Amino acid sequence: MTNHTKTTTTQNIFRIFLAIFMMFAGFSHLTFNRVEFQAQVPNWMSISKDIVGILSGIVELILGLGLATWAKYRIEFGWALALFFVLVFPGNIAxxxxxxxxxGALNSDKARFIRLFFQPVLIAWALWSAGSWKAWKIQKK
Structure with a gap:
């Protein structure tokens, strides 16, 4: 998919904000929140929770950096980030x-339940801010 769609200033601001958020999350997976992120790894996974946290942190760093800096492929990075959000959702459910x-904030069933509703928002945010959804609609025509 080529970059034939332009994004608005608002989309670009939200894309960069999301990219910074992802880079921060990725960095925190590898450092100060390493144990906290292991709580999201479902018990049914056969791989080490620490390895899953490290790998997901690396993926978040790559996706965040790509979304922020590799404008030629922003559409693809938007799709990749949306897919990442879909793939980690079972961990949030678990x-x-x-x-x-x-x-600290996810310390009750209510807080953890409310958090589940933010995953579709993150998916939509990635697709909208990168222009991925618009590019897909244009390509379908």
Whole structure:
């Protein structure tokens, strides 16, 4: 998919903000929130929770950097980030079902449940801010 769609200033601001958020999250996976992110890894996964946290942190760093700096492929990075949000959603569900606390704020079933509704917002944010959804609609025509 080529970059034939322009994004607005508002979209670009939101894209950069999301990219910074992802780079921060990725950095925190690898450093000061390493144990907290392990709470989101479902017990049914057969790989080490620490390895999953490290790998997801690396992916977040790559996606954030790409979304912020590699404008030629921003559409693809938008799709990749949306897919990443879909793929980590089972971890958020497992965290809710298992009642695992994390990050101080996710310390109740209510807080963990409300958080589940933010995942579709993040998916839409990635697709909209990168112009991915618009590019897909144009390509379908």
């Amino acid at each position: 965290q809710y079902l298992d009642g695992k606390d994390a990050f």
